[in-house]
Amino acid sequence: MMRALWTAGSGMVAQQANIDVISNNIANVNTTGFKKSRSDFQDLMYQTVRQPGANSGADSQIPTGIQIGHGVRQVATQKLYTVGNFQNTGNPLDMAIEGDGFFQVTMPDGTLAYTRDGSFKTDSQGRIVTSEGYQLEPAIAVPQGATSIEIAADGVVSVTLPNNTASQEIGQLQLVRFINPAGLLSMGRNLLQETNASGAPTASNPGQDGAGTIVQRYLEMSNVQVVDEMVNMIVAQRAYEMNSKAITTSDEMLGIAAGLKR
Incomplete structure (x- = not known):
């Protein structure tokens, strides 16, 4: 009993x-x-x-x-890791990943963390950062006075400068994929960390090697x-x-x- x-x-x-x-x-x-x-x-x-x-x-x-x-x-x-709904925000620095992959950000100690949160901003130096101020990797800086920012589906970032009608490429976004994304360690603040269970990250340009593509001015909401x-x-x-x-x-x-x- x-x-x-x-x-x-x-x-x-x-x-x-x-x-x-x-x-x-x-x-x-x-x-x-x-x-x-x-x-x-x-x-x-x-x-x-x-x-x-x-x-x-x-x-x-x-x-x-x-x-x-x-x-x-x-x-x-x-x-x-099912894909959530996309919401149109109109913000040029908002990005959603259509498909597999994570954005890379650099932590204060120099290590990398990963996120699906594409609500990016610019800091005082024009660098694209997260809401916590962590820098997007690879680093991309928006020139002062840029009148528009365009992010292509393949991750190419271009800006238009004053008195210049032609756009200027300033960087290339990369996404990373993991063999076992469920093995990533949740750190809070919408960030994930690599573990032995997740496997090593594989970086590639959006749309290549199975990585998803970038959708500008949209955010992926919770699933x-x-x-x-x-x-x-x-x-x-x-x-x-x-x-x-x-x-x-x-x-x-x-x-x-x-x-x-x-």
Whole structure:
């Protein structure tokens, strides 16, 4: 009887973790470039009372056996890299990636981080940076007084200067891809970091070697679907409730057993 208490308790812990993941998805429903996460679960150890396949006679075997499980645990939270909806902003430095790939940004310690958030700005030196001020890699600086900025689908950045009708190329954007993007480490601030699980980044120009293309004046919104998350929340809540009922039932059965001797 005590086993049921611990088994149901593990179910409550797992569903609480599931609600935490769902809540984070809903909280980031309007976060640019955000990718929703999913909880993965595994069953725990089994007590084998009767081994399946064991001999029950000279010419017979036990077909199924008896195995009693000990509950569940959360083993992973996986980011799902489906493409979110595109929103037209009209801002020339807003960029969305149509397809696979990540923008590269340089962190203050010189390391690289990766993001799908294409809401870039310019700093006091004209360099294209993120909202946190991290510089886009490869570095591109917009000349002072530029009257327009154009970013082609292949990542070529051009500007038009005063008293000059011809555009001038000032840089080339690059995107990076990973063998296992789900293995990237989330750092917050819409940034991801390379890990051994993600594999090494492969850089290429947009539209080449499987990388996506650049869509200027658009932003990729979160891929969170609110209706799906609300359904998942209801399912998790009911699973939590049923596990709590199992604990209550086990406690009542223990109470009955304890009251047999009067």
